[in-house]
Amino acid sequence: xxxxxxxxxxxxxxxxxxxxxxxxxxxxxxxxxxxxxxxxxxxxxxxxxxxxxxxxxxxxxxxxxxxxxxxxxxxxxxxxxxxxxxxxxxxxxxxxxxxxxxxxxxxxxxxxxxxxxxxxxxxxxxxxxxxxxxxxxxxxxxxxxxxxxxxxxxxxxxxxxxxxxxxxxxxxxx
Amino acid sequence: xxxxxxxxxxxxxxxxxxxxxxxxxxxxxxxxxxxxxxxxxxxxxxxxxxxxxxxxxxxxxxxx
Numbered sequence: 001x002x003x004x005x006x007x008x009x010x011x012x013x014x015x016x017x018x019x020x021x022x023x024x025x026x027x028x029x030x031x032x033x034x035x036x037x038x039x040x041x042x043x044x045x046x047x048x049x050x051x052x053x054x055x056x057x058x059x060x061x062x063x064x065x066x067x068x069x070x071x072x073x074x075x076x077x078x079x080x081x082x083x084x085x086x087x088x089x090x091x092x093x094x095x096x097x098x099x100x101x102x103x104x105x106x107x108x109x110x111x112x113x114x115x116x117x118x119x120x121x122x123x124x125x126x127x128x129x130x131x132x133x134x135x136x137x138x139x140x141x142x143x144x145x146x147x148x149x150x151x152x153x154x155x156x157x158x159x160x161x162x163x164x165x166x167x168x169x170x171x172x173x174x
Numbered sequence: 175x176x177x178x179x180x181x182x183x184x185x186x187x188x189x190x191x192x193x194x195x196x197x198x199x200x201x202x203x204x205x206x207x208x209x210x211x212x213x214x215x216x217x218x219x220x221x222x223x224x225x226x227x228x229x230x231x232x233x234x235x236x237x238x
Contacts, residue, residue: 005187012195019199027213045216075212141211 027077036074038168047170048073050147063165065094068149069109072168073142076133080172085129085145087168088120093161094149099129101136102144110135111148124166189234197227 027034036046041058043049050056050063050070057064074083089096100109114127136143149163200223207214214220 002184002187004184005191008188009191009195012191016195016199020202023214023217026217045212075216077210077212 028079032174034080034172036170036172038072038170040165040168046075047168048142050165050168061166062090065147065149065163065165066160068094068097069100069146070149071144071146073144074170075142076138076172079174081133082173083131083133084171084173085131085168086126086171087129087147088124088126088166090124090164090166091152091161092164093152094163095152096125096127096147096163097150098148099127099131100146100148101131101133102139102146103135104137105139108137109146111146124164186234189230192230193227193234196223196230200224200227 038044038047038049040061040063041049050065050072052070055065055067055070057066076083085099087096087099096114098111098113100111102108103110112129112131115130116128118126120126131145133143136145147163151161200220203214203220203223207220
């Protein structure tokens with residue numbers, strides 16, 4: 001084996017080791033937590049967009065939700081046992097009442113109320129949900145959550161309000 | 175053209191090394207992904223390693 005080939009072999013081996021180390025670090029961070037941010041309207045490998053499509057619409061950088069429930073999937077690795085879900089939204093006729101975690105196959109969800117709801121300076125709200133992942137059913141490699149909505153004024157028949165979601169972030173904790 | 179015979183040129187040797195390492199890493203990542211779904215594919219698509227392995231494997235075996 002000549003010198004060039006030997007150097008190339010060392011470089012490639014180092015790159016392979018670096019790739020392994022990087023993958024280990026991003027999946028199992030030292031500080032024990034991982035943030036996942038939803039790209040509104042787009043599926044990513046770690047978190048899906050909101051569905052079903054008939055109830056949501058992407059407009060001006062935020063996600064309009066016309067009717068609940070709507071769902072999204074999060075990929076969770078086995079060493080994460082808790083999740084905090086941060087949702088920033090503006091209520092325009094629809095109110096976010098809770099977040100449900102799927103507990104069994106089919107439409108089986110346990111809905112929890114937000115731990116904290118803060119009103120931000122621009123009038124939008126930020127709700128934080130704390131979920132123990134041990135009771136959330138895991139389908140192969142993801143867990144499904146839903147957002148439960150209610151019309152702000154239930155007696156208004158025919159008025160289609162919306163919830164404008166500007167950000168959904170998931171903090172996975174070990 | 176003689177396929178699948180050992181070649182001694184520098185490019186053949188480089189491609190041979192590239193083939194072995196990328197195929198080996200792809201195999202490891204495949205096993206890891208099967209055991210822990212999402213460990214690899216959440217961050218990048220390992221199929222590129224397979225493509226590199228196939229191309230370098232072909233180059234390392236052809237005469238030109």
